[in-house]
Each structure stands twice: as structure tokens, then as C-alpha cells.
Amino acid sequence: MATYQPVANPAALIAATAAAIRPADREAAARADRLQDRLTKPPGALGRMESLATRIAGITAQERPHLDRRLVVVAAGDHGVTAQGVSAFPAEVTAQMVANFLAGGAAINVLAHHAGARVRVVDAGVRGETPDHPDLLRLRLGPGTDNISRGPAMTHALAERAIAEGIALFDRERATEGVDIVGLGEMGIGNSTSAAAIIAAVTGLPPRTVTGRGTGVDDAHYELKVAAIESALHVNNPDRADGIALLATLGGFEIGVLAGAYLAAAAARVPAVIDGVISGAAALVAGAIAPEAAESFLASHLSVEPGHMATLEYLRLEPVLDLNMRLGEGSGAALAISLCVAACRLLDEMATFDEAGVSDSDTAVEPES
């Protein structure tokens, strides 16, 4: 990535990408639905696997979608709000975990490999040093964000830059190795505070309702976290209809990169799998910029973070997994990608009643007298 050139005109790229987003293809989804009913199983017997495949057919505009080229993006960034004592882990862990991602030792490495997905790591704005590595995109938009409980996370220009770089990353991956489905993950000590602030701002729910314990803070630090979010909303007073302002005020360089990737995926008709609460906050930012982008989102799992359920309800998405996970990194998205692949394979590979010579229903034996 040594020769990487920054996006020349971030605002123009965001606008062009948002303008390219179209709603889901209802006709392709309906064709997939009709095909489901001809497959050798009672109608609807595969439950969520059927509705998942139908949704993906609508997103991709293909009756039989193939999800062969799978990508997980893990964007990392640090957060000035950690000065408020909102996390159970020190901020240095963000850079350490980036190194762990690159060495292949993190949960997302194992789960992406299990799902047949490649991993791309982004240093969106990590405070500590990150290495030069072929799988790492080093944007380093800042040494972490500023403390959102005292003012904006970043400038408006940096917010645009983060989103535009996420778009450019996705577009580059698609142009080179191809992307049929993407999972959006993250790492950043303090970023569940930033995510909860975004979720409260967008949904209008009270901060306490959407704030969880992140990596595991105790009661006293939980109160500090809620107070930091309340303060962030008070001092920044963000406009929830303005996605770039949401990001600039409540922050997260990594959240901005993911928001851009969501937009680019939507413009390319590629299903974008939401991971946990921070990935969901990034989806809200993308949805604020281009509401129709949400039609290409898939909810992976129900995180134990309370803000995640609020996000999925706001986006009217139902998760396919509920495993009491709260790790982030794209871990839940990777597991869900595997289910999406299975759902699309069922649609494409199962025999129809006609092909298999199997009798349909409604010809059953009537009871003897």
C-alpha cells in the first residue's frame, strides 16, 4: 500500500456514490421466491434461510446469487473519549490488535478463514504505531479522535475523508479481487462510546438505553461512559439527518471508513453485513447519507450491546444469529456470511420437485373411515 494515493475530492466521491444507490430489485427477489417454492421441501420449511436468499437476490438483482468472493473489512481507530475512563482496556490495545490481525491470531482471522473470506485491515486513525504490511491500509487520519465529551471528534473535512477512503477501499477491492459480499468490522478502544452516541443521536433514545458495557467495564466506569455520551450529545448537538456531521461530531475514523464501505457496497449491489454495535452505528451514518443504502444491509447477529438492538430496529433488520457475542472485529459478520453462502447455495443447487420426480403436497392419503 506504499504507493497509495489519498482520494482527491472526498465530497465529490461521496456524492457520486450516494447518487448511484438504487433500491433492491423487487422483481429478482420475487423470482427467487417463486424458485424457492419449487424446490424439494415443503413451502417455507427452510425458514430464515429462504428469506435471506430472497433478500440477497433483491440486493444483487440476481435470481440465483453467487457469493464466491467474500471480504471482511476491519477498520481500526482510537478515541479521545478514553480519557473519560470509558473502557476496560488501555488505548494501546488498538494498535496491538491491529498487529494481531496482521499476524492472523485474532478471532476475525479464524472466522473469516472459516467463512472463506479475505480480511483487509485499515489503520483509520490509530494512536500507536502500526506496521507497514501488504494487508494493511494505513490511512492514519489522526492519532485517534478528539474527546467527544468536550467537542467534535474531528473536522468536517476529515469526516468526509474517512468516508471517501472507505468508498475507495471497497471500490479498489471490487475492481481487483472482486467482492460478492462484504462484512464490516472494527477495532478501537473506546469506540462503543462513540457508537452509542451516534445511535442515541439517530434513534432519539436516551443514552443510557443504548449504552452497554463494551469490552466489560464495571459499574463505576459504566456511569462515566453514560455521562461521557450525554455530554457528547449536549456539547455537539448533532443533526441526525446529516451523516457527515454525525461522524464529525461523535466520531470514529474507523466508523467513517466503514460508513463509506457501506455506501460503496450499496452502489455496487453487494450485500453488506453489519457486525455488532459499532458496525451498526456506521450503518446508521451511511443510512443518514443515503437512506436507500439500508436496503443492501444484512444484520448478522444480535450483539449483547443494547444499542445494537435499537439500531437493527431502526433499520428494520432482523439478525440471523443470536450468540451472546460482543467482540466486534467483524466476528459476527463472518459467521453470518457463512449462513448467507449456505442460503444462496440452497436456492441455486437444490433440485425442484419436477427435476427430482418428487410428489408435491396436497395429494396425501385421506383418513380411513
Place this chain on the structure above:
Amino acid sequence: MATYQPVANPAALIAATAAAIRPADREAAARADRLQDRLTKPPGALGRMESLATRIAGITAQERPHLDRRLVVVAAGDHGVTAQGVSAFPAEVTAQMVANFLAGGAAINVLAHHAGARVRVVDAGVRGETPDHPDLLRLRLGPGTDNISRGPAMTHALAERAIAEGIALFDRERATEGVDIVGLGEMGIGNSTSAAAIIAAVTGLPPRTVTGRGTGVDDAHYELKVAAIESALHVNNPDRADGIALLATLGGFEIGVLAGAYLAAAAARVPAVIDGVISGAAALVAGAIAPEAAESFLASHLSVEPGHMATLEYLRLEPVLDLNMRLGEGSGAALAISLCVAACRLLDEMATFDEAGVSDSDTAVEPES
């Protein structure tokens, strides 16, 4: 399978297998648990994936279980109770679906392939003709069971034979290709009636409470189904503590074969994944024969069949998936096998905090004044 020899002494094989079953290895499970807490993630952040891996460590008596050799058994059988009009599909579909399994066109073929599992199909007692095929074990213990609403499903000797053949099948698979995890699936028009009768007998719940619509019967046929089950319990008056009698009275040749496979898997310390409501009824039969066998069961998904939840509660198992599925065949088990593999890979392949040079929690920044 042309040279296949029936089990010589079914009762002796069942007794020897039951006697070989040991409880889960609590020490191996505890070692796995301690390892989980050293991996680069907040403690417990992988939720059910962690508890799943720990349970598998206990079943297999291995701190880092490897699930490389995966098997799905699909046992098929017909049911005389279809004469009562309990199913939306005609009985001929059982034999047609066996042909579909062998041709690779059914959902279980797609999902087993997705999970990296091989499929073995058993004609336990199909009414129609099934082909000679290298992947099909043709036991053909009868041309379907007798009508359980009027008397026992099969003789005591045939019940023993079905269970023993399930044991022998598993043991043969283990001796030849190896089995690290097994999913137990089935096919049989009318077998959700048989399963509901077994579940009602074992749990003591009223037939209506545990009876669902199977492949999709309408209201009138649902009432016939409930009446058939009530009658089956009344005329057979089964002893719920006697697994062989349960099977002989309430039936299912395929349920017997699966019950045997559960016992053999437990004796071999191999995790046995319950699929839906019929697979669960077979697990209840196995548990009635050898209660400690249940320690090696894993619940895959929550079927929409009401008897399935009752079964899992009785066995104190929590499913890992809830996808509104109701197909059987082992489809839910195959999806869960993939999650089990992912859970064990996380345990085995993730770096520890020490290995990755990542700081542990409880060293976070305290708030500024």
C-alpha cells in the same frame, strides 16, 4: 452395501454400548475454559461460541477438539399412521426423497457439503422401492411401521434391531472414515406424528402441546394428527423409562436407527448434533436407554415444531440457531456443525494475550479530573 450382514445379537450390542457411555470430562472442559480466558478477546466476548467449544471439549475429553471428519446420517422410514390422514404429503414421497438424497438434490446435500460433512442415507423401513446405491444402507426393517393409533409400531425384536443397526452404522463409519462430529437427520412422511407421541410419552406433556403441523397440514388434518397421537398413547400405554418399548410402541424404524447412532456416538465421545423434532425424539429414546448419553448431545436449531422446544427443555439443551426451520433431513444439524467447527477453531487457533503481545484488561486509563 451388498455384502452387509445384519447385527447378530442386537440386545447384546445395545447393552454393551450403553454400558460404555461415560459422563462428559469436566477436567477437559475446565482446561478449555481457562484457555478461552487467555485468548485475545475480552473474557466471554465470543458468547455461545465459547460455551459450545467448552461443551465439545468435555464431550471429546480434549482441551482443543478438532472436528475434521464430519458425518450426517439421514435415516428414512415410513409410518402406518399416515392412514389417519396426518400428513400433507403422500407416503410415496419418502422413497422419492431417498432417491433425491442419493442424487444430491436435497437441502441436506447442499448443507452437508457446505459444512464439509459426508452424508450416509439409511432405508430403515421405507414402504416404496429404494435403489441399490453405494451411499445407501438398505436395512428395510419393514414396509413402514404399523399404525400406532391402533397398536404398536413394531415388534420388540424389530425395535432392538433398528437401534442396534444404528449403533453398527456409526461404529462402521468411525472405524473406516472416522467421525469427529455427527448430525442426525431423517425423512419419513408421517414421522412428526410418531415423534410427537414419543415426546408426549417422555415429557408427560399433553399431545396437543407437543404437536405441530409437520410438513404443513391444515386445521382439519391437524385435528386428525392430535387424535391419532392421543389414541396411540391410549392403546399402547408406553413406559417412558423403557427406551426400547417406547420405540416399539410409538415407532419409527428411522427413529430407532438414529437412537442407536446417538448411543454409539456417546460411547465413542463424539458430539451428536440433534436436528429437529424427529431427531430430538430419537435422542429421547437414546436418553431413556442410557441417560448419560445426553451429555454428548448438542442442540442445533430451534425448530418451529412445538415438540422440539419441549424436547430440548427436557434434555436441558439450548439450540445455537433459531432460523424458523422445519425441514428435518439433518438440515439444522448441518448448519450447526459448521458453527461447532468455527467454535473449536477459535479455541485452537486464536493467539493468547501473551503470544500476541496484547495488553490485558484492567489497565485502562482512569478519567481525567
